[in-house]
Amino acid sequence: MTENDEDEEELDVIGSGRRARADDYAEDWDDPAYRKRQVARRETTRKTSENRNSGDRSNSNADRRRQAASDRPRRSRREDYADEYEDYEDHREKNRSGRKKKKSGFKRFLIAVALILVFLAAGLYVLVGKVYAEMNYEEIESVASSPMKEEGVTNILLIGNDSRENGEDGRSDAMILLSISNKTKKIYMTSLLRDMYVEIPGHKDNRLNAAYSYGGAELLMETIEQNFDIHISRYVLVNFEAFANLVDAVGGVDLELTGKEVEYVNGYLVEYNILLGRPEGTDYFDDLSGGMVHLNGPQALAYCRNRYIGTDFGRTERQRKVLTEVIHKLPKGVLTNPKGLIDGLMPNLTTNLTQAECYRLSLMAPKILTYDIIQNSIPIEGTYKDATHRKMSVLEVDFEANKKFLQENLYGTGDSTATAASEN
Numbered sequence: 001m002t003e004n005d006e007d008e009e010e011l012d013v014i015g016s017g018r019r020a021r022a023d024d025y026a027e028d029w030d031d032p033a034y035r036k037r038q039v040a041r042r043e044t045t046r047k048t049s050e051n052r053n054s055g056d057r058s059n060s061n062a063d064r065r066r067q068a069a070s071d072r073p074r075r076s077r078r079e080d081y082a083d084e085y086e087d088y089e090d091h092r093e094k095n096r097s098g099r100k101k102k103k104s105g106f107k108r109f110l111i112a113v114a115l116i117l118v119f120l121a122a123g124l125y126v127l128v129g130k131v132y133a134e135m136n137y138e139e140i141e142s143v144a145s146s147p148m149k150e151e152g153v154t155n156i157l158l159i160g161n162d163s164r165e166n167g168e169d170g171r172s173d174a175m176i177l178l179s180i181s182n183k184t185k186k187i188y189m190t191s192l193l194r195d196m197y198v199e200i201p202g203h204k205d206n207r208l209n210a211a212y213s214y215g216g217a218e219l220l221m222e223t224i225e226q227n228f229d230i231h232i233s234r235y236v237l238v239n240f241e242a243f244a245n246l247v248d249a250v251g252g253v254d255l256e257l258t259g260k261e262v263e264y265v266n267g268y269l270v271e272y273n274i275l276l277g278r279p280e281g282t283d284y285f286d287d288l289s290g291g292m293v294h295l296n297g298p299q300a301l302a303y304c305r306n307r308y309i310g311t312d313f314g315r316t317e318r319q320r321k322v323l324t325e326v327i328h329k330l331p332k333g334v335l336t337n338p339k340g341l342i343d344g345l346m347p348n349l350t351t352n353l354t355q356a357e358c359y360r361l362s363l364m365a366p367k368i369l370t371y372d373i374i375q376n377s378i379p380i381e382g383t384y385k386d387a388t389h390r391k392m393s394v395l396e397v398d399f400e401a402n403k404k405f406l407q408e409n410l411y412g413t414g415d416s417t418a419t420a421a422s423e424n
Contacts, residue, residue: 128362132355134346140218143233148357150231152182153410156353157221157235159212160243160319172212172220173305174319177232180368183412187368189323190406191316191377197387197394198227207394217352228378229403230410234357237350240272243304244297245344246326250333252296253325259290260309268302295322313377320375331369380405 148154160174172194179188194209200223203214211223221232238246247253257265266284273282283298295303300322307315333341353361361368383398407413 128359129355131342131346132358134342136347136350137354138217138350138352140233140352142218143221143352146231146233148234148353148360149182151411154180154361155230155232155234155410156180157217157224157232159217159220159235159237161212161237161239172209174316175208175212175220176316176319176323177224177230179410180364180371181410181412184409185371187327187371187373188410189320189373189375190410191320191375192224193312193316193377193379193395195312195393195395196379196384196397197389198223198397201226205389207392227399228406230406234353235351236353239348240301242345242348244301245348246297246341247295247300247322248297249337249340249344250326250329251337252294253300253322253329254292254294255303255321255325257290257293257303258309259288261303261306262288262290262293264306264308265295265299265302268305269298272298272302316377317375320377324373324375327369327373374409376405376409378402378406 156178158174158176158178159172160176161172175192175194177188177190177192179190181188192208194207196208197205198208198211199205200211200214201219203210208220208223212220215222217235217237221235224230225232262285266288269283270280272278273280283296285293285299304315304319304322306318310317379395379397379402383401384395387394387396
């Protein structure tokens, strides 16, 4: 070992800050193992020094940050609260703006729906106007100011007369009170038997259908109201041709007929073909066995006119069966054959319903068509007896029992204990 090496090692030992060890004074300073240990100790000392200095710098940075924070002026709680309130208001404003956008979008949707409904209503009004123009309107001044609906019930008297031409000539061959009840959510078809012996205002007591002969639809409605306490101010008059055309316009009806009923259909078609100038045998049934039968317009009319099977009660029941089937098929007929309905039916109708009232009924149609249809006849069972007056075969009626039945069923005033010949 040279002198310089000895000085360097001595300085290393002294500068290391430790006490000298025995091996620092080894006699062989040039021993390789000793030199390796010395290099390792110096490297360890250097790394220890660097770590200490790095920690000092880190602590210094933390101290500087604490100093900077202490130098800044402290904020009061009021200022902190003010900042928090501003943040809260900003959040609320964003929520309000979001809700306004949603509301404005919903408003636009409602406006669009309203406009569509207005256009549809306007189109429906125009359509009703065109259809109404094909009908025959006859105003009745005595009931013109009366409301169409009373106590939630709309009563319309359907009158079928045996006239071959449009008008009020001929006899009332059928009388059906059509009652639409918003109370009970039902449609009632109540046949009024024409042989009931009733009081006719301004005339002697007579059969119900005599009222039509004396004073047309106006006197007939007045007679029914006086004897049964049912307010009726609207009517629709239908002749033979209109009824047959209506059935044809909806594609005919399917009903269960007995063999005897089929025979009578052919029998009534003889008169119908002669009156309309049609070839003999037109629309006759070849198969007289009965069963489920498809009836066209003239056949359905002949079926409804038969009063020899089941007397007048059976005849009115057949009328209601056909009308019920027609009502069920009417929505489809309107879509598939509107021209047939308008051209075949409307010119043969006479009514005192105004155009505005027909429009209101058309708006009600989607709801009305969901109602159940109830069939009844007046007088109800057990409230009448056969009698003869002035050589006329008539039905004497217990009017109080029938008034009670009509009030309880049409107006929903209670459960009737009387029994009616009714079918759903």
